Amino acid sequence: MYIYDDYDQRVVDERVDQFRDQTRRYLAGELAENEFLPLRLQNGLYIQRFAPMMRIAIPYGLLSSRQMRKLADISETYDKGYVHFTTRQNVQLNWPRLEQVPDILAELAQVQMHAIQTSGACIRNVTTDQFAGVAADESIDPRPWCELIRQWSTFHPEFAFLPRKFKIAVCGSDQDRAATMLHDIGVHVFADAQANTRFRIFAGGGLGRTPMLGACIKESIAPEQLLNYLDATLRVYNRYGRRDNKYKARIKILVKALTPEVFASKVEAEWERIKQSQPALASGQASAIHSRFDMPGYKDLQDQDLNDLALRGGADFQSWLKRNVSAHKVKGYAAVTLTLKATAHAPGDAAAATLRSVADLSDQYSQKEIRVSHEQNLILADVEQTQLPELWKKLRILGLATPNHGLLTDMICCPGGDFCALANTRTIPLAEEVQRHFNDLDYLYDIGELDLNVSGCMNACAHHHIGHIGILGVDRKGVEYYQVQVGGSSSINPSLGKIIGPSFTREEVPGVIEQLLQVYIEQRQEEERFIDTCLRIGLEPFKERVYARAA
Amino acid sequence: MPVLLKNQEVIQQSSTVITSLDSLSGLQGTILVPVKLWMKKRGQLLTSHLPEPGLLFAPDDEPEDIACDITRFDLIAIEFPTFLDGRGYSLAKELRNHYGFSGELRATGDVLVDQLLLMQRCGFNSFELRQDQEPESALAALTALSPELATGTLPNRLQQ
Numbered sequence: 217m218y219i220y221d222d223y224d225q226r227v228v229d230e231r232v233d234q235f236r237d238q239t240r241r242y243l244a245g246e247l248a249e250n251e252f253l254p255l256r257l258q259n260g261l262y263i264q265r266f267a268p269m270m271r272i273a274i275p276y277g278l279l280s281s282r283q284m285r286k287l288a289d290i291s292e293t294y295d296k297g298y299v300h301f302t303t304r305q306n307v308q309l310n311w312p313r314l315e316q317v318p319d320i321l322a323e324l325a326q327v328q329m330h331a332i333q334t335s336g337a338c339i340r341n342v343t344t345d346q347f348a349g350v351a352a353d354e355s356i357d358p359r360p361w362c363e364l365i366r367q368w369s370t371f372h373p374e375f376a377f378l379p380r381k382f383k384i385a386v387c388g389s390d391q392d393r394a395a396t397m398l399h400d401i402g403v404h405v406f407a408d409a410q411a412n413t414r415f416r417i418f419a420g421g422g423l424g425r426t427p428m429l430g431a432c433i434k435e436s437i438a439p440e441q442l443l444n445y446l447d448a449t450l451r452v453y454n455r456y457g458r459r460d461n462k463y464k465a466r467i468k469i470l471v472k473a474l475t476p477e478v479f480a481s482k483v484e485a486e487w488e489r490i491k492q493s494q495p496a497l498a499s500g501q502a503s504a505i506h507s508r509f510d511m512p513g514y515k516d517l518q519d520q521d522l523n524d525l526a527l528r529g530g531a532d533f534q535s536w537l538k539r540n541v542s543a544h545k546v547k548g549y550a551a552v553t554l555t556l557k558a559t560a561h562a563p564g565d566a567a568a569a570t571l572r573s574v575a576d577l578s579d580q581y582s583q584k585e586i587r588v589s590h591e592q593n594l595i596l597a598d599v600e601q602t603q604l605p606e607l608w609k610k611l612r613i614l615g616l617a618t619p620n621h622g623l624l625t626d627m628i629c630c631p632g633g634d635f636c637a638l639a640n641t642r643t644i645p646l647a648e649e650v651q652r653h654f655n656d657l658d659y660l661y662d663i664g665e666l667d668l669n670v671s672g673c674m675n676a677c678a679h680h681h682i683g684h685i686g687i688l689g690v691d692r693k694g695v696e697y698y699q700v701q702v703g704g705s706s707s708i709n710p711s712l713g714k715i716i717g718p719s720f721t722r723e724e725v726p727g728v729i730e731q732l733l734q735v736y737i738e739q740r741q742e743e744e745r746f747i748d749t750c751l752r753i754g755l756e757p758f759k760e761r762v763y764a765r766a767a
Numbered sequence: 768m769p770v771l772l773k774n775q776e777v778i779q780q781s782s783t784v785i786t787s788l789d790s791l792s793g794l795q796g797t798i799l800v801p802v803k804l805w806m807k808k809r810g811q812l813l814t815s816h817l818p819e820p821g822l823l824f825a826p827d828d829e830p831e832d833i834a835c836d837i838t839r840f841d842l843i844a845i846e847f848p849t850f851l852d853g854r855g856y857s858l859a860k861e862l863r864n865h866y867g868f869s870g871e872l873r874a875t876g877d878v879l880v881d882q883l884l885l886m887q888r889c890g891f892n893s894f895e896l897r898q899d900q901e902p903e904s905a906l907a908a909l910t911a912l913s914p915e916l917a918t919g920t921l922p923n924r925l926q927q
Binding site for chain 2: 226230231233234237238241246247251254255337373374375376377378379451454455459489490492493494
């Protein structure tokens with residue numbers, strides 16, 4: 217965890233006081249609705265369909281058990297006793313009362329949490345790989361750099377009124393688990409030939425109405441110039457991004473209109489000017505942030521024979537070990553995913569009791585830390601391999617051991633029409649139908665890795681464009697329909713999915729998915745995953761199967 | 768009369784934005800020349816002996832276009848047509864940092880109490896408040912965050 221010092225604490229405390237006064241003035245009629253709007257958005261309060269929704273930041277998805285317990289308490293005191301984990305590693309309360317939000321912020325500040333800039337036309341939460349710092353394939357831990365960027369972006373006075381929201385993701389391994397290519401700015405941290413830390417910068421990625429992959433605008437930049445370069449990029453966007461049309465205001469529109477080359481050259485020119493007047497980051501400053509990271513203390517252990525461990529544990533444990541446990545860079549350790557995707561369980565939701573149980577387990581088994589993934593799951597990242605059987609038994613009792621990580625039913629799903637005023641359709645009932653239909657774990661294992669993403673509208677908060685199977689809710693004359701696409705992917709070779717044809721009713725969707733899976737089973741070669749087969753054979757076989765007319 | 772917040776004080780001050788070169792005589796208060804007009808009529812404006820005019824930037828004006836003239840002015844105003852249009856913040860930083868403007872940098876237009884601190888941190892040192900904004904609230908807003916935090920979180924905290 218990043219440990220706050222006095223300065224960091226004062227930042228959140230004073231922000232609470234400032235917002236408390238702004239709320240008071242608004243409720244007293246001294247501040248107009250439209251004037252209060254950006255202030256409350258940048259303190260996390262977004263008015264949704266039935267109630268204000270409050271989005272609390274979990275910087276780069278990392279939480280302490282203490283913070284998780286506070287979330288549990290807050291959900292019971294101020295909301296309906298549960299929270300929702302989002303696709304940007306944040307957490308949401310769905311029913312807080314506006315006048316109580318300053319109190320909620322004050323409680324969050326006590327555990328070094330906040331809701332600063334989680335909404336609004338400003339720089340949002342910096343997200344990263346849920347296995348950052350522990351992934352076996354990682355070159356450099358991106359989290360201290362996420363923290364640096366977070367501090368740079370917090371209260372940045374120049375960028376509080378951008379044309380639109382701005383999202384940054386950082387990754388430190390080739391396997392991009394942070395979907396950086398689908399962000400306004402994606403930062404790849406890597407080690408160059410001399411083992412120096414460098415950054416590759418991508419800009420203009422995004423989903424929504426006009427999905428696009430980011431373009432590389434800077435091949436390699438040194439740490440001391442990272443923030444200056446980000447200032448230059450944001451300044452070009454702030455000055456030249458469109459402000460005439462909300463749907464054309466993201467940076468991806470500007471990058472495309474100028475072309476990535478021209479955009480990059482404008483940023484380069486601005487960066488040259490900024491270098492004249494703004495100092496580079498001193499190496500002491502970057503290492504100060506690194507040193508305030510309280511990294512887990514690892515024991516000197518040996519790797520266990522996991523096959524042996526599996527065989528001693530029975531079939532259910534074996535499934536869980538195979539699906540939900542990931543390799544760790546330190547010998548003798550493992551990372552465990554708790555999928556919040558049980559049948560009839562709204563994806564990403566967690567009750568207060570669950571949060572407390574996970575906090576307790578984290579204290580006992582995982583160094584008092586928990587991660588939140590953009591796939592809406594929780595991760596205990598530092599579990600000793602010898603303790604896996606014991607942990608699994610406890611997770612089972614809590615209903616947190618569904619061995620479906622990475623499978624079809626580990627779907628990403630937005631809150632949809634049940635909560636969100638922007639939605640065309642509900643999504644949670646669809647998720648439940650899919651979960652119920654595909655309840656045969658053996659079948660799911662046979663299918664293997666499959667990303668299913670369900671969005672309730674074109675804003676694509678569930679990232680359906682990059683789902684192996686993506687579903688988009690559409691409104692046809694007041695009736696809920698669902699459009700299906702295949703072939704999206706967010707990892708090494710990102711791709712955007714393609715629609716297979718006309719949309720379906722909710723009842724039809726599970727059958728359609730089954731037909732798609734059937735084509736895969738028939739056509740797959742060797743070790744191909746669904747997405748691999750998709751990319752190899754193309755769309756036609758899937759279209760034919762689903763839309764074939766009876767002979 | 769519009770209220771100007773400057774040097775922790777509330778001053779009554781009027782300004783006039785000229786739109787053409789006609790009727791330049793007898794103008795009251797501070798005179799502001801829009802950048803676009805300056806670019807078109809620079810020669811005539813230089814010889815017109817306007818009393819200490821200020822330059823007025825619209826959000827889409829380019830400092831580069833009048834780079835050589837910037838330090839000629841003691842006052843530059845930047846317009847915020849709506850407080851949601853954040854281009855003025857970048858213009859302010861550019862004028863201060865790239866072009867070395869050290870005179871009075873004034874925010875004008877839809878200038879509201881809750882954005883004053885952000886503006887100040889970008890280099891504005893005077894603020895022509897929107898008519899309905901309370902001067903007392905404005906002064907209070909400028910001290911809502913303690914100075915170390917108010918002058919920029921990252922640069923400051925890295926100096927600790």
